[in-house]
Ligand SMILES: Nc1nc2c(ncn2[C@@H]2O[C@H](COP(=O)(O)OP(=O)(O)OP(=O)(O)O)[C@@H](O)[C@H]2O)c(=O)[nH]1
């Protein structure tokens with residue numbers, strides 16, 4: 658119901674809300690084929706071993722041809738399907754602006770209410786959709802694999818700021834150490850830039866000095882894994898746990914959680930407003946588009962006109 662946004666889903670989410678707030682949401686992202694689903698399968702196994710209830714939402718890019726979700730994830734995580742304490746679901750991205758982020762955050766909430774201790778959100782790639790999913794997650798795991806062409810250059814954009822733990826998967830293959838070294842270098846450079854910025858803000862604000870630990874950024878961990886052979890997974894779980902502890906026990910961690918909730922609210926507001934505007938304006942949007950095409954009006958003025966009209970509705 659929530660995934661389809663059937664009538665009444667928002668009321669349902671509101672009713673579920675008081676039962677949420679306990680689950681730890683982990684976003685798992687990385688290039689196609691890097692081993693995200695196989696790693697999720699292992700993570701389920703390790704989390705189940707400590708008695709946790711686990712949920713997985715695998716977000717598949719909607720095929721431009723069939724419009725359906727690819728079911729690779731189900732195959733990779735098949736052996737957990739008859740475990741009643743494990744819930745696995747594939748959802749398709751819709752291509753609508755903000756649609757994915759909202760859906761992923763909403764689904765995570767439903768599973769939180771169900772009692773999942775951990776919710777894994779698997780997404781492909783590092784585009785805008787994935788950054789949105791990251792906003793819905795407490796902890797973001799970025800999966801890389803050597804020899805896939807997903808060298809550090811390729812993931813630089815955007816992901817550095819949101820990666821909390823890196824798994825260099827397929828460590829049984831050549832090139833894993835190079836990938837680890839590249840990542841370390843990139844993180845060191847990032848830390849340098851960050852600490853420079855921090856020094857600057859500190860000079861200007863006495864407040865940041867007054868809050869102990871307020872500027873203690875989390876240093877992302879890098880773990881080599883072989884998902885197919887269950888190697889490095891215990892260490893990976895360990896690193897994910899330490900990020901969770903950082904979120905829960907430090908001022909910087911708590912500030913980050915608050916910031917994410919704020920971002921989520923803004924994203925939700927944007928979605929709902931856009932939805933309401935589009936449905937209220939109806940054919941006026943197409944008319945404005947036609948006028949833009951005929952060079953009668955520029956898109957900026959058209960936008961202002963539409964907003965003014967929406968406000969009058
Ligand atoms: N050699 C090796 N192969 C692996 C490892 N982990 C996964 N694979 C294989 O890599 C292929 C892709 O794995 P998936 O888990 O489906 O990767 P994915 O990132 O979920 O893929 P998409 O969801 O399609 O983006 C499968 O054939 C896996 O068996 C590993 O550590 N070493």
Ligand SMILES: [Mg+2]
Nearest residue numbers: 693694729730
């Ligand atoms: Mg997958």
